[in-house]
Amino acid sequence: MAAEAAGFTPREAHGNKVTRVVSPTISVRQRFKEIWLSRELLVYLVRTEIKVKYKNSVLGLVWSMISPAMTLAIYFIVFQVVLGNHMPNFVIYLFAGLLLWNLFSLGVLTGTGVIVNNAGIVKKVSFPREILALAAVGSAIVFFFFQSIVMVIFMIVLHAGPDWTYLPLLVLALITGVVLASALAVLLSSINVYLRDTQHLIEVILTAWFWACPIVYAYQSNIAAKLGPKGLLWVYFLNPVTPLVLTFQRCIYNKVAPTALVKQPDGKYAVEHFAVLPLHGFWWYASLDVAVLAGSSILFVVALAVFGRLEGNFAEEL
């Protein structure tokens, strides 16, 4: 044989061979391993999605900044101008919450539809399909960083510095948000193959979910002050995104209870106090974030298991 004559067999050329098992039951551990082996594909898919999304638009990636800036502008006008909320640096407050929320909701929303939308690939090419859902979250992360740039510009313009001591927690909250979004994306993308309503349902749920997070309103004065005395505050914290949003605000907005000079109806100026963020310290935030991270990680494992169960019939259901 020619190959052997040249002192070369495929066996040597490829070193140790990977053994792959195709069966109805693949362990979650195996799944993690396969995801890890496909990490480069993940990067390609994220890059592809971003490239394709803005391929033929003149402004390209700028759109990913314009659209949240628009949302920001609308909330700002409605709350500060129309409703007369005078919280100082409200834009930064809004932006801090929106940053995390956009990452989470975009990841979950696009992730849900990803298997159905890529039916062509799923039916023909063999690779760990959960990568597709993870890539949706991955591109949400990319947009997150683009929006962060805009926010940094805002902070410089408004002379609003972050609380650097909370920066590690911000990173922790970001990671937690990514894990939670990934878990939901993987879970929902597989369910969506069988129940196409999932996609629409999740849109509605995300709209409600947004208002369940203290993004456009202040947590301390609107939630803690009202639910706290009734002992119902724990209900509010059933929403796992809340601690993450609060952490972002604590670090970026950096004002727990600011004061501002506000023009009164009689024309005089008076000092007003705003109770914005909880009065707890670093470890309160840290413990909540760690708890959410733990829960999200468990959910991610469960999501992979469910995905594995449902994956077997993808090719025929699509």
Added chain:
Amino acid sequence: MSDIAVDVRGVSKRFRLAHGRHNSLKERVIHGGRTPHEDFWALKDVSLVAREGETVGILGRNGSGKSTLLKCICGVLQPTSGEVVVRGKLAGLLELGAGFQQDLSGRENVYLNGSMLGMSKKEVDRVFDDIVDFSELEEFIDGPVKFYSSGMYVRLGFAVAVNVNPDILVVDEVLAVGDERFQRKCIERVKDFQREGRTILLVTHSPDQVRSICDRAVVLSHGDVIHEGVPGEAVRIFREGLLEEEGTLAIPEESPEPQPPTIVPKGKPDADHPVRVTYVAHTYPRFEEVGYLATGDSLTIGVGYHASIATDDVVFSLELRDSDDNCFMRTDTDIMGLRFDLPVGPGLVNFLVDDIPLLDGTFSYSVGILSKGGILFDWREPAGSFAVMSPGKDTGFITMPVRAWLLPPEPEAIAQMAPEELDYLRPGA
């Protein structure tokens, strides 16, 4: 080389044939979460082993489960029960160019597709030029693939897949893509893989390919493995299966049974047509059992006639035609040096072909009766047809005994050879 590369262990695959799908929540609720369905087993407890370096062909009719089996092996489908163990990197040519992103350039798609098939960026970098060379798309590689023709598309897809450098290559009927030249290139590439000792699983509609490429073949029918063995035998069983299921395959529409005389002029002698063909039939060794003859069998074609006038020196002719109706052989009794003087009345002339050199195919024959001077009395065209199946490995149209021997490389060396050494140059030495 005896290591098992692909081990299919008792794989079954059930498809649910839904009677109207209930994909929306409303429908699910209405039907209590159950979808009315029928179970269809595309694969029933299939086991199959491909050893390292082996080329295994999979034959089967449409719907016999061969594509499902390949999809299970590639991991695109998960079996309902059983498992497939694959040792080594596997590249599946299930559909070329699947997963190409329309908006991206050929170059970007090569990287994307490569990583989908399990290559790292470095590996793609290394083979990128080979891929472009092989696909012959140098000028277009930076253009978006949505502007590619379908031929360019599959060429790029094939080029990426074969450059993945797999240990195991799974090919599903994709060798029939592109123009003929590119097809040959693809098959050459597959043969290179073979020479390099890689494992190949090949699904094809062309028994010729199985015969010439494969070491072993498997015949699937309705999700069962009905035969596993040498390619020639598998092809025979595959074809026999086709014959059984479809009654006859490409076998004479004209019945090979003796036909009743059709144009026998009753009583009245006809000076223009003194001899008429009354029936034509053929037979071969296993005529009663199978609908085809094997290469090397003998074939007898009988021509029944009726002479209304006693005629001297009558010539019977025979023409053999291929499926495109090209005559590839004509002979007659005059050429054979025979002289037939026919008295009034019926009779029979037999043609016997001792050793059919034909390979696979369906062939027809025509017969004629004419005078020595070439005046045609009567003819039948086509008079009948027969199918041939080759148990051997040769492909093409006919087979002939061919021998080969090695010559010393340098002509000068031959010049210096001793006379007895020159004996080697003679055939059969």
